[in-house]
Amino acid sequence: MRHLHGDAGADGGEELRLGHAQSIAVRRGRRNGPSGPLSVGRPARPVYPPRVASAADHASTLEWDTPLFAQAITQLEHALELADVPDFVSNRLRYPERAVMLSLPVRLDDGSYRSFPAYRVQHSSVLGPTKGGVRYDEGVNLGECAALAMWMTWKCALLRLPYGGAKGGVRCDPRSLSQTELVRVTRRFTAELAPFIGPQLDIPAPDMATNEQTMAWMMDTYSMQKGYAVPEIVTGKPISIGGSVFRHEATGAGVVMVVERACARLGWNLAEQRCVVQGFGNVGGIAAAELHEKGARVVAVSDVSGGVHHEDGLDVPALHSWAEEHGTLESYDGRSERVTNAELLELPCDILVLAAREDQVTERNAGALRCRLVAEGANGPTSVGADAILAERGIPVLPDILTNAGGVTVSYFEWVQDLGRLFWDRDEIRRRLADKLADAFDRVWDVAQDREITLRDAALVAAINEVAGALEARGVYP
Numbered sequence: 001m002r003h004l005h006g007d008a009g010a011d012g013g014e015e016l017r018l019g020h021a022q023s024i025a026v027r028r029g030r031r032n033g034p035s036g037p038l039s040v041g042r043p044a045r046p047v048y049p050p051r052v053a054s055a056a057d058h059a060s061t062l063e064w065d066t067p068l069f070a071q072a073i074t075q076l077e078h079a080l081e082l083a084d085v086p087d088f089v090s091n092r093l094r095y096p097e098r099a100v101m102l103s104l105p106v107r108l109d110d111g112s113y114r115s116f117p118a119y120r121v122q123h124s125s126v127l128g129p130t131k132g133g134v135r136y137d138e139g140v141n142l143g144e145c146a147a148l149a150m151w152m153t154w155k156c157a158l159l160r161l162p163y164g165g166a167k168g169g170v171r172c173d174p175r176s177l178s179q180t181e182l183v184r185v186t187r188r189f190t191a192e193l194a195p196f197i198g199p200q201l202d203i204p205a206p207d208m209a210t211n212e213q214t215m216a217w218m219m220d221t222y223s224m225q226k227g228y229a230v231p232e233i234v235t236g237k238p239i240s241i242g243g244s245v246f247r248h249e250a251t252g253a254g255v256v257m258v259v260e261r262a263c264a265r266l267g268w269n270l271a272e273q274r275c276v277v278q279g280f281g282n283v284g285g286i287a288a289a290e291l292h293e294k295g296a297r298v299v300a301v302s303d304v305s306g307g308v309h310h311e312d313g314l315d316v317p318a319l320h321s322w323a324e325e326h327g328t329l330e331s332y333d334g335r336s337e338r339v340t341n342a343e344l345l346e347l348p349c350d351i352l353v354l355a356a357r358e359d360q361v362t363e364r365n366a367g368a369l370r371c372r373l374v375a376e377g378a379n380g381p382t383s384v385g386a387d388a389i390l391a392e393r394g395i396p397v398l399p400d401i402l403t404n405a406g407g408v409t410v411s412y413f414e415w416v417q418d419l420g421r422l423f424w425d426r427d428e429i430r431r432r433l434a435d436k437l438a439d440a441f442d443r444v445w446d447v448a449q450d451r452e453i454t455l456r457d458a459a460l461v462a463a464i465n466e467v468a469g470a471l472e473a474r475g476v477y478p
């Protein structure tokens with residue numbers, strides 16, 4: 001497979017420095033032709049306006065123009081060059097459909113009041129209700145939510161889930177808030193969002209610093225306003241109120257399903273591979289356990305405290321017991337040597353699983369990686385510039401919108417089960433997840449081979465074509 005990295009620039013920096021509107025202006029005049037895969041087997045093509053002009057096109061900056069949103073736009077612009085969709089479609093996909101900005105007045109435990117900025121961005125409702133996490137973090141802002149909402153659109157579309165993307169959050173330091181304060185933040189946030197969310201409108205889920213309990217409070221607040229239980233308003237909730245078995249393991253297990261499928265295509269036996277896993281939380285911890293169970297040699301893992309390494313392979317169950325007891329891998333006393341997170345990324349191995357956070361492999365270290373395959377369990381762990389370097393070096397990257405899609409896929413199963421009030425067992429969910437991921441993987445792999453493009457570009461092109469097909473069929477209202 002030949003890997004193209006297109007016009008992101010040698011380091012992708014030039015495009016990233018461009019503002020959103022500027023980036024659009026640079027491309028103004030480009031006419032995406034209506035030919036290509038979208039037209040295959042379609043009946044007569046409806047007539048569209050040549051271009052849907054937007055007042056936003058003429059703005060120098062927009063509210064969501066932040067570095068993360070610029071990264072999402074850079075990826076989109078590059079993929080649009082390959083996707084060949086009409087201008088009115090690409091123009092629509094550059095902007096979120098709706099962005100809600102709130103300030104939440106919350107009474108703190110000491111009797112004082114504080115206002116917390118909060119957001120919910122819905123990127124696209126073309127394929128169905130929007131879906132995405134809620135995070136509590138000091139860095140939450142409109143641009144971050146807009147970027148993450150756009151990536152959720154691509155992820156859902158790639159997996160052929162009947163959803164668009166959304167993301168939201170409250171700007172706060174969750175560690176400084178008590179449990180009772182978190183309840184009040186969550187309930188007020190849900191009440192303020194009530195007109196904009198719903199089982200057929202927008203379905204929240206947990207993200208950074210939110211969990212099953214947060215989803216239970218959201219579900220209860222929404223249900224109290226409706227007057228009856230509405231479990232299908234959120235996913236990732238406790239099993240006792242309609243949550244799904246296997247949701248907790250879904251993302252990490254999905255990462256390994258995708259890795260296993262990639263190994264098969266590459267002619268590798270997973271059980272013979274040496275693996276390094278960055279991040280030992282929900283995604284990385286489960287991925288390491290699954291790799292270990294499948295016989296692969298997990299030679300290093302890490303969390304925020306740093307990593308542990310042993311060339312003969314680590315005792316992954318022992319590491320889990322340690323992390324459970326001590327809350328961190330720090331001072332783990334099993335057979336291993338300590339490494340920093342920077343050193344861990346550069347260890348020689350076959351498969352490097354990035355499952356910690358965004359921006360871990362950049363132009364600075366991409367040239368020093370000594371793996372043969374990268375699997376993105378986290379969202380956005382590889383920068384645009386690093387992508388280009390890895391492509392040049394012939395190291396395939398299994399992209400996040402495919403590799404960590406197990407979570408939203410099992411969330412979709414949870415929503416379907418809630419709507420039908422009929423619940424599946426663990427084996428059935430695991431089997432259905434494997435089928436969904438295999439189907440998406442095969443489509444991405446085939447597009448990458450046929451078009452001679454990277455797996456990330458192939459995944460984005462496949463996802464954009466799904467949304468574009470629906471947009472073309474529906475047209476622009478009125």
Ligand code: NAD
Nearest residue numbers: 251279280281282283303304341356357377378379404407
């Ligand atoms: P988590 O909080 O459970 O785990 C994160 C892990 O990464 C922890 O072990 C933490 O110590 C470690 N970590 C943090 N900063 C680090 C650093 N600089 N270097 C090394 N390790 C570091 O979070 P999670 O749910 O596992 O999510 C991890 C990533 O996967 C995030 O990007 C998240 O958005 C993405 N993701 C998660 C899910 C899901 O279902 N949980 C689904 C899709 C994507």
